[in-house]
Amino acid sequence: MNVTPSSVSEYLQSIGGITDNPAYLHLDDSNQIVDWSIQLNDHGLKLFDAQMITLKNFSFLEGLLPCPNNPLVIPRMQIASTQYSDLHMFSTPLGQWIILLDSTCASIQAQLEQQSRLSSELLTGG
Amino acid sequence: MIQKKVCMLGAFAVGKSSLVRRFVDNIYSDVYTTTIGVRIDKKIVNIGDETLSLVLWDVHGEDSYQNVLSAYIRGMAGYLLVVDPTRPHSVDNATNLKNLIDTEIGPKPFVVVMNKCDLKEQWLITQDDLPDWANDAELIIEASSKNDTDVNLVFQTLAESLLQNRQAQ
Numbered sequence: 352m353n354v355t356p357s358s359v360s361e362y363l364q365s366i367g368g369i370t371d372n373p374a375y376l377h378l379d380d381s382n383q384i385v386d387w388s389i390q391l392n393d394h395g396l397k398l399f400d401a402q403m404i405t406l407k408n409f410s411f412l413e414g415l416l417p418c419p420n421n422p423l424v425i426p427r428m429q430i431a432s433t434q435y436s437d438l439h440m441f442s443t444p445l446g447q448w449i450i451l452l453d454s455t456c457a458s459i460q461a462q463l464e465q466q467s468r469l470s471s472e473l474l475t476g477g
Numbered sequence: 478m479i480q481k482k483v484c485m486l487g488a489f490a491v492g493k494s495s496l497v498r499r500f501v502d503n504i505y506s507d508v509y510t511t512t513i514g515v516r517i518d519k520k521i522v523n524i525g526d527e528t529l530s531l532v533l534w535d536v537h538g539e540d541s542y543q544n545v546l547s548a549y550i551r552g553m554a555g556y557l558l559v560v561d562p563t564r565p566h567s568v569d570n571a572t573n574l575k576n577l578i579d580t581e582i583g584p585k586p587f588v589v590v591m592n593k594c595d596l597k598e599q600w601l602i603t604q605d606d607l608p609d610w611a612n613d614a615e616l617i618i619e620a621s622s623k624n625d626t627d628v629n630l631v632f633q634t635l636a637e638s639l640l641q642n643r644q645a646q
Contacts, residue, residue: 410480410517410519410530410532411517411532413480413481413482413532413552414481414482414532414551414552414553414554415482415551415552416552423548423551424548425515425545425548425549425551426514426545426548427513427514427515428514428515428517429513429514429515429516429517430517435513435514458513458514461513462511462513465511465513465539466510466511469489469490469509469511469539470509470511473490473509
């Protein structure tokens with residue numbers, strides 16, 4: 352089992368997130384994968400063969416690298432059909448860090464509310 | 478293989494998600510389902526001898542979320558700006574989006590999609606009514622996900638433009 356890197360756990364603590372078994376990806380400064388956690392598969396990724404994992408497995412990162420020094424949050428990303436994830440990206444002297452946090456429940460609730468409101472708007476010529 | 482991030486942008490219910498579903502999965506549904514956040518898909522297109530992987534970011538069109546739009550458009554190579562000519566104020570939304578993009582990340586190649594051409598008898602505007610910024614588009618295309626009219630052309634046109642941009646750099 353992976354030990355959560357301190358950069359990840361400290362960041363999660365700073366935002367009040369759950370620090371147990373986070374889904375993370377660690378890149379060096381030249382965008383080479385240093386480490387990743389199997390929990391990324393909980394977000395719709397299909398990372399089975401550790402030897403074969405490359406940046407191509409993370410197509411959603413296209414255009415987003417390098418990670419900024421100050422944390423960037425991209426909310427409610429739907430990478431798989433039913434899953435919503437908040438993407439957190441930041442850099443430290445140890446490299447680049449990408450963390451996915453599950454936001455499915457809140458997103459589905461927001462989707463239901465928005466669906467109702469926008470459907471009404473459309474009916475009234477919105 | 479070359480990979481590029483492309484964003485689908487426009488007001489809510491202009492048909493952004495339907496264009497993606499038709500292009501990626503060749504399916505269409507008449508039921509309106511609002512998008513929350515952003516849905517990411519991938520599709521490989523062939524342009525001549527080159528193969529290009531498009532990473533499609535289907536961004537929600539809800540006005541109240543425009544503050545997070547800057548995060549969604551980060552790193553995009555180009556975009557589709559979708560309007561619904563049966564709802565002319567969707568053009569105002571497109572104008573705001575175009576201005577935001579130009580301010581935040583600078584001009585990028587884009588294609589204007591005048592969507593829902595299967596409802597053309599209900600259109601309240603034509604291409605001539607689009608603001609001046611539409612002249613900067615690679616192309617203005619009348620399309621329909623429902624009838625599968627020129628959906629591939631929309632994505633193919635942007636993909637070609639992205640490749641040309643890359644070769645010019």
